[in-house]
Structure formats: C-alpha cells, structure tokens
Amino acid sequence: MTAWAHSLIRISNYEVETLQKRLAEITSKKASAEMRLAVLDAEAEIERERARIDAEAAIMLQAYLAGWKARKGAAEGDLVVLDAEEEGARDALTGAYSELKKFEHVAEMTRLNAIVAAGKRETAAFDEMGLRKRAG
Template structure:
C-alpha cells in the first residue's frame, strides 16, 4: 500500500474514532437526561402522596408543581436537543465510515493494479528471454 493511501486511511480511521467517541458522549448525556426525567416523575408522585396526607404539604403543592413543570420542561427541551445532536452525529459517523471504506477500496485497487502491472512486466521479461533463446 502506498504512503498516501496509508495516510488517508489513518486520517479516516481517526475521524471515525473521534465521531464514535462523540456519539458515545451524546448517548451518555441522553441517558442522564432520561434519568433526570424519571427522577422528576417519581418526585412529583411522592409530593402528591404527601399532599394527600398532610394539609401543609397540600397548600404548597401548587408551587411545587409549578417548579416541577419548569424543570421537566427544561429536561424535555434538553432531550429534544440531544435527539438532534445524536442524529447529526450518527449521520457524520456514517459519512466518515463510508469515506474510510472508499479509501480502503481505492488503496486495494491500487495494490492490485501494481501486482497486475508487475505480473505483466515479468511475463514480458520472460517472453523477451524466450525470444532471445530461440533467436540465439
């Protein structure tokens, strides 16, 4: 394989690895945000139960619910942003992987063409040697 092909493949591999790390980071942030939403849902149920049993808690429930809705809305907005970010990262990773495969294909074709050319040169050399022996 030629040096230029090795360099292109090495650069493409690096890009694929970088994008894989980015996608993993986005996935981790997504899982964290989903966990935050689950915790918020559990907390609101606990507060509702407390309000049913305690009159003081019942008076404060509306204020709590207002704050809870704001926090839940922010978490859902974060999740929407992460969905778009994840989609973009997946598209970029797919493109980078396709580019890597193209470079590997071109490198392999270049290598095969070099082998074929060497075979032709060798055949031509043997043909010339055979002609010389016949003539000589």
C-alpha cells in the same frame, strides 16, 4: 500500500474514532437527561402522595408543581437537543465510515493493480528472454 493511501486511511480511522467518542458522549448525556426526567416524575408523584396525607403539603403542592413543570420542560428541551445532536453524530459517523471504506477499497485496488502490472512486466520479460534464445 502507498504512503498516500496509508495516510488517508489513518486520517479516516482517526475521524471515525473521534466521531464514535462524540456519539458515546452524547448517548451518555442523553441517558442522564432521561434519568433526570424519570427522577422528576418520581419526585412529583411523592409530593402528590404527601399532599394527600398532609394538609400543609397540599397547600404548597400547586407551587411545587409549577416549579416542577419548569424543570421538566427544561429537561425535555435538553433531551430534544440531545436527540438532534445524536442524529447528527450518527449521520456524520456513517459518512466517515463510508469514506474510510472507500479509501480502503481504492488502496486495495491500487495494490492489486500493482501486482497485476508486476505480473505483466515479468511475463513480458520472460517472453523477451524466450525470443532472444530462439533468435540467438
């Protein structure tokens, strides 16, 4: 493999690895955001149950739910942003992987063409040697 092909493949591999790490980070953040939403829903259900049992908790339930809605809205907003980031990271990773495969293909074709050219040179050299023996 030529030096330029090796360098392009190495750079492309690095880009693919970097994008894979970024996608893993986003996926982890997304899982955390989804867990945060589940916890918020569970907490709200606990507060509603407490309000059914305790009159004082029932009085404060509306204020709690107002704050809960704000926190849930923020968490849902974070999730929307993370969904968009994840989609962008997946698209970038797909593109980088495609580029890597193109470089690998070009490098392989260059290698094969060099083998064919060497074979042709060898055949030509043998043909020339044969002609010289007949002539000489």
